Amino acid sequence: MPKAVALYSGGLDSLLAILTVKEQNIEVVAFKFLTGFGNALKQEDEDLARKFSFELKEVDIREKFLEILKNPRYGYGKNLNPCIDCKILMLKEAKTIMHQYNAEFIVTGEVSGQRPMSQKKGIFSLMEKETLLKGLILRPLSAKLLPPTIPELKGVIDRNLLYDISGRTRNPQIALAKKFGIEKIPQPAGGCLLTDPSFCKKVRDLFEHDELTIENTELLRIGRHFRISDRCKIIVGRNESENETLLKINKGVFLFPSDFKGPVVFLSGTYSEREIQVAASICVYYSKRKNTEIVIKNGITENKKNYDAILEQEVVKYRL
Numbered sequence: 658m659p660k661a662v663a664l665y666s667g668g669l670d671s672l673l674a675i676l677t678v679k680e681q682n683i684e685v686v687a688f689k690f691l692t693g694f695g696n697a698l699k700q701e702d703e704d705l706a707r708k709f710s711f712e713l714k715e716v717d718i719r720e721k722f723l724e725i726l727k728n729p730r731y732g733y734g735k736n737l738n739p740c741i742d743c744k745i746l747m748l749k750e751a752k753t754i755m756h757q758y759n760a761e762f763i764v765t766g767e768v769s770g771q772r773p774m775s776q777k778k779g780i781f782s783l784m785e786k787e788t789l790l791k792g793l794i795l796r797p798l799s800a801k802l803l804p805p806t807i808p809e810l811k812g813v814i815d816r817n818l819l820y821d822i823s824g825r826t827r828n829p830q831i832a833l834a835k836k837f838g839i840e841k842i843p844q845p846a847g848g849c850l851l852t853d854p855s856f857c858k859k860v861r862d863l864f865e866h867d868e869l870t871i872e873n874t875e876l877l878r879i880g881r882h883f884r885i886s887d888r889c890k891i892i893v894g895r896n897e898s899e900n901e902t903l904l905k906i907n908k909g910v911f912l913f914p915s916d917f918k919g920p921v922v923f924l925s926g927t928y929s930e931r932e933i934q935v936a937a938s939i940c941v942y943y944s945k946r947k948n949t950e951i952v953i954k955n956g957i958t959e960n961k962k963n964y965d966a967i968l969e970q971e972v973v974k975y976r977l
């Protein structure tokens with residue numbers, strides 16, 4: 658049976674593309690690429706793969722993705738999303754996998770004219786050129802609007818059974834989902850945080866302070882973030898689960914109320930007594946009791962101090 662490698666985003670379009678190809682007796686191995694800014698595979702993804710009988714795997718491209726995020730050749734989208742470079746990176750990774758799996762082509766759920774990126778003239782051929790995958794990227798949802806690919810020309814894929822969907826309307830996809838028996842419609846895309854302006858503000862801060870690492874970007878998903886000096890940043894847990902996650906970090910300094918009626922504050926970077934004081938004040942500010950003893954712990958030493966000053970103005974000033 659001919660084999661194809663699919664890019665799986667977790668959204669409806671990539672699932673429909675996979676099912677359209679599978680319907681033509683093609684074995685599909687789907688890959689979710691982990692950029693560090695989207696979702697990892699969830700139980701629902703595994704359930705869908707099992708229900709529709711395709712193999713689904715995860716590939717960690719976080720390191721490579723950070724490099725393109727720092728300096729995207731084709732620039733950013735509306736926010737800090739380097740979509741063109743990101744797609745090219747994913748296709749290059751898929752190409753390596755295609756060879757490893759002896760697959761014949763790559764499948765994506767891209768729809769012509771659906772996103773600002775794909776509305777740009779010649780963008781699909783630019784991707785083929787950059788990845789040296791000319792004729793080997795099949796976009797089943799828009800294929801009839803695009804030049805025939807190699808699997809179509811070879812008769813491995815019947816072009817008549819592909820689609821001519823374009824633009825932002827979701828109606829054809831919803832109808833197709835019904836046809837395939839997809840009961841719960843997944844969201845259109847994989848929820849990339851780089852399209853969220855408030856999240857991008859925190860990413861920019863890491864950029865500006867030369868702190869853009871995988872570990873630091875993972876931490877952007879939790880807590881309240883404060884830049885309290887050029888050399889020091891703090892994160893405040895918003896609930897028990899975030900407090901626990903922060904306490905697992907094996908570097909930096911932690912502050913928390915001795916009665917645990919308040920947040921864990923994680924302080925990273927270089928700090929002096931001044932930064933500790935600001936962190937303690939922010940810890941008090943978000944605690945249930947204002948007159949509380951704060952524990953300061955750096956993994957080796959631990960001491961307790963009373964910080965009853967609430968520097969509300971400082972809190973506002975430092976918030977990212």
Ligand code: SF4
Pocket residue numbers: 692695738739740741743744849850851852
């Ligand atoms: S939205 Fe995010 S994951 Fe999607 S193509 Fe753009 S950068 Fe990549």
